[in-house]
Amino acid sequence: MQNKTAILLIGSPKPFKSSSENIGKLLLGYLAKEGFATDIEHIGMAIREGAVDKVIHKVNNSDITIISTPLFVDSIPAPLISFLELYQNDKQKTNKKLIGIVNSGFPESFQNDTAIEVLRLFSIHNDFYWAGGFTIGCGGAFGSMDLHKSKMVKHIAESFQEAAICLSKGDTILKEVLEKASKPIMSTFIYVFFGQLGWYLQSIKYHNQFNLKARPYAK
Amino acid sequence: MKVLVLNGLNPNQPESNRFKDIVNSSFGLNSSGFEMVDLHTKKIHKCRGCFDCWVRTPGECFVKDDSQHICNLIINCNLLVFLTPIVYGGYSSYLKIMLDRIIPLISPFFVKYKGEIHHKPRYNKYPALLGLGIQSYASSDEVKSFKQIIYRNSLNLHSPFFHAETFMNTDDEASVKNTMIDIILRMEDLNYAE
Numbered sequence: 001m002q003n004k005t006a007i008l009l010i011g012s013p014k015p016f017k018s019s020s021e022n023i024g025k026l027l028l029g030y031l032a033k034e035g036f037a038t039d040i041e042h043i044g045m046a047i048r049e050g051a052v053d054k055v056i057h058k059v060n061n062s063d064i065t066i067i068s069t070p071l072f073v074d075s076i077p078a079p080l081i082s083f084l085e086l087y088q089n090d091k092q093k094t095n096k097k098l099i100g101i102v103n104s105g106f107p108e109s110f111q112n113d114t115a116i117e118v119l120r121l122f123s124i125h126n127d128f129y130w131a132g133g134f135t136i137g138c139g140g141a142f143g144s145m146d147l148h149k150s151k152m153v154k155h156i157a158e159s160f161q162e163a164a165i166c167l168s169k170g171d172t173i174l175k176e177v178l179e180k181a182s183k184p185i186m187s188t189f190i191y192v193f194f195g196q197l198g199w200y201l202q203s204i205k206y207h208n209q210f211n212l213k214a215r216p217y218a219k
Numbered sequence: 220m221k222v223l224v225l226n227g228l229n230p231n232q233p234e235s236n237r238f239k240d241i242v243n244s245s246f247g248l249n250s251s252g253f254e255m256v257d258l259h260t261k262k263i264h265k266c267r268g269c270f271d272c273w274v275r276t277p278g279e280c281f282v283k284d285d286s287q288h289i290c291n292l293i294i295n296c297n298l299l300v301f302l303t304p305i306v307y308g309g310y311s312s313y314l315k316i317m318l319d320r321i322i323p324l325i326s327p328f329f330v331k332y333k334g335e336i337h338h339k340p341r342y343n344k345y346p347a348l349l350g351l352g353i354q355s356y357a358s359s360d361e362v363k364s365f366k367q368i369i370y371r372n373s374l375n376l377h378s379p380f381f382h383a384e385t386f387m388n389t390d391d392e393a394s395v396k397n398t399m400i401d402i403i404l405r406m407e408d409l410n411y412a413e
């Protein structure tokens with residue numbers, strides 16, 4: 001019997017080291033352990049290289065498509081919307097599953113709900129089977145760190161492992177499993193404290209530490 | 220009242236011009252300072268997600284294109300209107316490519332706002348927000364999602380007021396125009412203008 005296939009589509013515009021790629025690969029890795037043949041595509045690159053049709057073909061032939069993306073202004077980034085606009089439905093497809101993973105800069109995972117809903121509506125309209133959406137806050141905290149070694153995201157790793165088992169059995173992802181991944185990575189206070197410190201430290205590199213509140217368009 | 224319409228309609232869709240004309244005539248007649256930006260005619264790069272607009276050139280994107288001028292228009296208007304087809308419950312890529320570039324208008328620093336973490340405002344005042352979404356097929360879930368995104372955007376943009384209205388692309392001109400004029404009058408009544 002042929003291996004089942006899973007493709008990860010990355011919605012972050014960053015070509016490498018994005019939180020979306022890192023977290024998406026974590027789930028993809030667990031699917032590989034369950035025997036899935038896996039593949040990865042960056043949506044921004046596919047658009048730039050005129051390879052959208054190739055990616056659509058791959059999606060239509062994969063048993064599972066995972067879209068992992070950052071939250072941009074309460075929704076998915078523009079290039080990923082372009083991809084959804086260009087997507088050509090293969091009405092013959094049966095039981096092809098779609099999964100969303102959205103990570104945000106804000107700590108509360110529910111802030112990703114609107115973006116997950118866009119992915120779910122895309123899925124339904126195009127005859128995918130919506131297998132579930134993961135919403136993850138504090139995306140800036142894990143970036144490109146090794147997620148297998150990080151205690152901070154242990155609950156996400158466990159959730160993804162359980163999700164991969166559900167999916168390998170042909171099931172949808174259980175609600176409890178999705179909810180486990182949405183639990184806070186760290187306290188809001190710590191995230192906000194280090195986040196703000198981070199902006200300040202980054203600005204020093206450009207001698208902008210006293211200029212962060214600039215209002216170039218004030219009239 | 221200064222009104223800025225970001226026209227994110229897809230120029231290749233047949234009904235786009237009709238809706239653009241209706242918005243133009245409804246607002247043109249009812250507000251003094253009215254401007255519509257046809258986003259598909261502008262040079263707007265996709266956001267790189269680098270945050271240089273917060274730390275390297277604070278308040279302005281490092282990548283120079285038409286987005287700087289549009290950000291300037293946004294922060295200096297009273298009513299910001301998103302005109303877009305509803306794409307899976309969200310915005311078109313024509314509108315969203317610009318919206319991904321508006322984060323220089325807010326501060327990188329965090330604040331608790333309505334019980335949630337958001338970014339602090341950078342400016343003293345932000346425009347009210349009106350979403351006008353056009354559906355090519357009826358879906359109540361997509362309408363709900365569109366309205367929710369407008370609401371969430373109003374929180375992040377510190378808008379003093381928000382409203383979302385949806386139409387079918389087959390709706391007749393008179394009824395769309397009536398609805399729009401009604402919204403404009405209601406918004407003017409709220410007296411958030413200068």
Ligand SMILES: Cc1cc2nc3c(=O)[nH]c(=O)nc-3n(C[C@H](O)[C@H](O)[C@H](O)COP(=O)(O)O)c2cc1C
Nearest residue numbers: 012018019020070071072073074104105106139268
């Ligand atoms: C243009 C832009 C818009 C963003 N909008 C939001 C937002 O609305 N809410 C939020 O929580 N984070 C927002 N973020 C933060 C990103 O979601 C966050 O940094 C994420 O971890 C980036 O993931 P990536 O490394 O995969 O690109 C935004 C970031 C950018 C660059």
